[in-house]
Amino acid sequence: MGRRRVVLKLGSRLLTGGAKRLDPERLASVARAIAAAPGQEAVIVSSGAVAAGFDALGLDAPPTRIEERQAAAAVGQGRLMKMWADAFQEVDRTVAQVLLTNDCLTDRKRYNAARGAMRALLRAGIVPIVNENDTVSVEEIVVGDNDNLAAMTAALVDADLLALLTDVPGVLTADPEQDPTAQLVERAGSAEELRSLCFAKKAIESTGGMVTKLEAAERAGRFGIPTVIADGTDASALAAVVSGRAAGTFIEADDEPLPARRHWMAVQKGLSGYLVVDDGAVRAIRGRASLLPSGIVGVGGRFRRGDLVSVVDGAGTEHARGIVRFDDREVDRIRGLHTAAVRATLGVEHGHVVMRPDRMVLSREGASK
Structure with a gap:
């Protein structure tokens, strides 16, 4: 059964195709998939601000120093949104920039304000493009934790599905570069179950940054939201998850999710x-x-x-x-x-x-x- 409201998280590696700069075609493919799924509501949690802005600092590659990454993000946020706006203009859709900080998710009044604004955008048929405000954030820009930001966004908008899109098929039983017999895990009852199936933390980390993805899936599951980890470069997988269908690895939500009034308490830092x-x-x-x-x-x-x-x-x-x-x-x-x-x-x-x-x-x- 399809799920009507989907939060899609796209990381920098997916949006750049492994190169230094963003690939406009990667963004366009997401826009086309969303446009081809009438009746669906989509929220995009997008990385890529640093990749979009580092060249303005005279750098040849994305920086590693915090202040330079923040400066690159300050330049890149506008460029990233322009690329998303261009991609969705081709399919006659409007986007809105939503920059979240930890305060938006920890302060009750700001949380409710963000929740109301996001719902208003979705009712109007607008696609919110969410990102951590990297210019003023320190911890998140270091750990690249947009996976958990996506989980909290899914709770914020009462999503039916969280889709963490990467450049691998999903969660594998081992590192395919080390073990050619590695298999895709198509379904799991919990993120904890997947940690044990992957056997070792090293194997998880080498497969598309799965550590934070499993953390995000666990968090979303507590809110009653299932998670899909899938290959965003695969057109059929992308079309499936945008339509709210399973693809890649499907992780079930908790049998007894948190009531809505406890969401706020659970996500605080x-x-x-x-x-x-x-x-x-x-x-x-x-x-x-x-x-x-x-x-x-x-x-x-x-x-x-x-x-x-x-x-x-x-x-x-x-x-x-x-x-x-x-x-x-x-x-x-x-x-x-x-x-x-x-x-x-x-x-x-x-x-x-x-x-x-x-x-x-x-x-x-x-x-x-």
Whole structure:
């Protein structure tokens, strides 16, 4: 069954064809595929700003220094959008530039504003072209994490499918350059399943940057959005994913996805603070119970009532994040105390629950604060 709203992520390697500069025909092929799928809504998460702008700095190749990459992106953003606009003009479609920063996805008001703007564009039949604002971003420009940006964009617009397009057929069981018997994995129940099928991290990294793609697929799956990893240079595969059909490697969404109201909590970075809890508290919150002061052994950062904070164990592994009902100084005063002692310390009106399960989202095992 086709999926009506698709987020397509295209990396620089795909858009350049392995060369130094963007290939206009690669962009045109995507525009033609979208135009040939009436009734579909498409959002494009596009890399390529650095590749489009580095020559203006007098460089012969894309730079590696952060400040030069940011400068190249500043020049290249306009050029990249001009190339996308030209490609879609040929098929009588309009595009819109959407530059996101981490603040857009971590600040609740900005998140809702971006969500509303994207929905308005899609209703009007306009194709949003999304990119990280590389000129003011540091971390993302280093790790090239547009895969995870695409997953967060898919959640932002309530997409039916996330398509991570690369220049390989999908997830393979091994590096084909090292193992000629490597096979395409056509379907998987989860990204974790694919990590084990690929056997080694080295094999995953050598096959089209699959590490971040699997991270993105895992994140999208938590939102109830399946992921396709496919070859964007293959016309039939491109046509399939644009139409919302499976191609390459299809990764199923979680059976119990996060409710929409918890999407925002799950995608946040750079939280204000964290609570360190004991093993009993870890078991309680993973059993969907409230977090009580008696299970808290430490407090980090500065936060106020109503802020989103992380809940970690003694080793720094995050187990949950949620809206805290006390500020950092109050939690520090009542940590380790039982209910009666909490009320005696802060007063009855404050209550004794630090974080309720209905305002909490569980984290994947192994995440670090």
